Every structure is written in C-alpha cells, then in structure tokens.
Amino acid sequence: xxxxxxxxxxxxxxxxxxxxxxxxxxxxxxxxxxxxxxxxxxxxxxxxxxxxxxxxxxxxxxxxxxxxxxxxxxxxxxxxxxxxxxxxxxxxxxxxxxxxxxxxxxxxxxxxxxxxxxxxxxxxxxxxxxxxxxxxxxxxxxxxxxxxxxxxxxxxxxxxxxxxxxxxxxxxxxxxxxxxxxxxxxxxxxxxxxxxxxxxxxxxxxxxxxxxxxxxxxxxxxxxxxxxxxxxxxxxxxxxxxxxxxxxxxxxxxxxxxxxxxxxxxxxxxxxxxxxxxxxxxxxxxxxxxxxxxxxxxx
Numbered sequence: 001x002x003x004x005x006x007x008x009x010x011x012x013x014x015x016x017x018x019x020x021x022x023x024x025x026x027x028x029x030x031x032x033x034x035x036x037x038x039x040x041x042x043x044x045x046x047x048x049x050x051x052x053x054x055x056x057x058x059x060x061x062x063x064x065x066x067x068x069x070x071x072x073x074x075x076x077x078x079x080x081x082x083x084x085x086x087x088x089x090x091x092x093x094x095x096x097x098x099x100x101x102x103x104x105x106x107x108x109x110x111x112x113x114x115x116x117x118x119x120x121x122x123x124x125x126x127x128x129x130x131x132x133x134x135x136x137x138x139x140x141x142x143x144x145x146x147x148x149x150x151x152x153x154x155x156x157x158x159x160x161x162x163x164x165x166x167x168x169x170x171x172x173x174x175x176x177x178x179x180x181x182x183x184x185x186x187x188x189x190x191x192x193x194x195x196x197x198x199x200x201x202x203x204x205x206x207x208x209x210x211x212x213x214x215x216x217x218x219x220x221x222x223x224x225x226x227x228x229x230x231x232x233x234x235x236x237x238x239x240x241x242x243x244x245x246x247x248x249x250x251x252x253x254x255x256x257x258x259x260x261x262x263x264x265x266x267x268x269x270x271x272x273x274x275x276x277x278x279x280x281x282x283x284x285x286x287x288x289x290x291x292x293x294x295x296x297x298x299x
Contacts, residue, residue, distance in 0.1 A: 088282075158204065
C-alpha cells in the first residue's frame with residue numbers, strides 16, 4: 001500500500017499520515033526514499049531493457065502532464081513507444097520526458113531505442129509533427145505514417161459544419177481502394193473535385209497525400225491497425241486518467257514512477273494474453289529478419 005502511494009505521487013507527509021491512520025507509528029522520509037528507489041530501479045530496468053529481434057511497426061505518441069520545476073509549474077511531454085515484432089506480438093518499448101516535441105527530443109528518443117537494439121522498423125505511426133518525421137528519417141530510415149484519424153479531424157475544419165459529412169465520405173473513397181496506386185489516384189481525383197469550392201482543403205490534401213496513404217503499401221490484412229495511433233489510444237487514455245488524478249507532479253521522477261507502472265502493467269497484460277496483435281501469416285511477407293544481424297564482435 002505504501003509503495004502504491006509512492007507510485008501515485010503522494011507526498012512523504014501524506015504517506016506518513018496514511019501510515020498513522022492505519023494504526024502504525026509512521027514512516028520516515030528516508031524509509032519512503034528507499035521504497036521509491038526500489039520502485040524506480042524496477043521501472044528503470046523495464047524501460048531500459050534490451051530490445052531484441054526486429055520490430056516492423058512502431059507507434060509513438062505524446063501526452064502532456066504538469067510538473068514543478070524550479071518553483072514553476074510547467075507542461076512536459078511524456079512520449080510512449082509501442083512496437084510489434086516479427087512474431088506479431090505487441091510490447092511497450094520505451095518512454096521519455098521532455099519540455100516539448102522538438103525534433104531534437106524525438107531524435108534523442110529514437111536514438112535511445114536504437115541503442116537498446118531497436119531495428120527492422122518499416123513503418124512509424126504518429127500524429128503529424130515535422131520533428132517526428134525528420135527524426136524517423138534520420139534515425140530509423142523508415143516510412144512515416146501520419147495518423148489518419150487526426151488528419152481527418154484537421155482537414156474537415158476547412159469544410160465547414162454542413163460540408164463535413166460529404167467531404168469525409170469523399171476522402172474515405174481513397175481509403176477504400178485495394179492498393180497504394182489506386183488510393184493515390186482516387187485521392188487526387190477527390191482533391192481536384194474539391195479544389196474549386198474549398199481550395200485550402202485541397203491544398204492540405206495535396207501536401208498530406210504521401211504521409212496519410214503510406215500504410216496502403218503494406219499488407220491489406222494489417223492496414224486497419226496501421227493507419228492511425230488508435231492502438232495507443234487506450235493506453236494513453238489510462239495514462240491521462242491517472243495523471244489527471246495527481247494533477248501536478250512534484251518532479252519528473254514521480255512522472256516516470258507513475259507512467260512506468262502503467263506501462264509495465266499494460267505490457268504484462270499483453271504478455272499474459274499471449275495473443276498476436278498481427279497474425280504471423282500476414283506479417284511474414286514484410287519481415288527481413290533473416291537478412292539483418294548485429295555486427296560480429298572482434299575477438
């Protein structure tokens with residue numbers, strides 16, 4: 001119970017009050033500190049563990065939380081990465097905390113994953129952010145997929161309230177095509193049809209086409225799980241729910257403690273289920289793990 005209180009970001013004084021309310025003599029700051037250190041080491045081992053094998057698909061997203069820094073309350077980005085390996089299984093691969101979603105932060109985050117062994121990435125799915133796109137190209141040399149759901153929310157803002165249902169249906173015809181070539185052709189036809197009345201919307205479509213339709217080059221059986229960050233939505237929702245309860249974190253260690261607990265809990269749940277997120281049959285054609293290996297170690 002005391003460890004759970006520490007994970008939830010409860011102050012030492014509040015933990016002491018809790019212990020006394022349970023009829024015990026109380027707990028010192030040093031005892032709470034030791035408990036926190038034990039918890040931190042456990043989550044650090046999980047978040048810094050070696051990443052083995054190939055991971056064709058990677059989803060990354062950020063959630064913002066408030067923390068005290070130098071006497072001020074600021075918002076920081078909590079980045080989470082989830083991947084699917086060549087066995088079709090899903091795991092939490094890492095998290096990090098930064099002041100913003102600048103390219104340098106994303107580059108540093110992806111570099112850490114690569115140093116831990118992340119390899120074989122074919123597609124990275126995230127919300128629209130030039131920093132992510134540049135970092136993915138630089139560190140992973142993978143294709144970037146702009147979340148289709150977030151794109152639709154953004155682009156429909158140009159259509160006006162009454163025009164949104166029609167525009168949404170028009171754009172959806174591109175997503176219904178059988179392959180990347182047909183999807184691209186239909187996307188351009190829709191953009192050209194919309195251009196006379198809503199030129200700004202058409203211009204957004206022109207620019208976003210290769211990123212929104214990137215997933216169409218992958219096996220059809222997998223596309224429903226590749227076109228958006230939806231696979232992360234439930235996890236992000238739980239992080240948001242539990243961090244909102246805390247409100248303002250006393251420091252970044254407290255954020256790692258709580259979010260690390262959520263991520264480890266989710267990872268264990270996926271492992272216990274032992275169900276493949278993507279079937280082995282459909283993921284096999286894109287796997288090239290037999291050609292990828294670590295360099296030989298010099299004798």
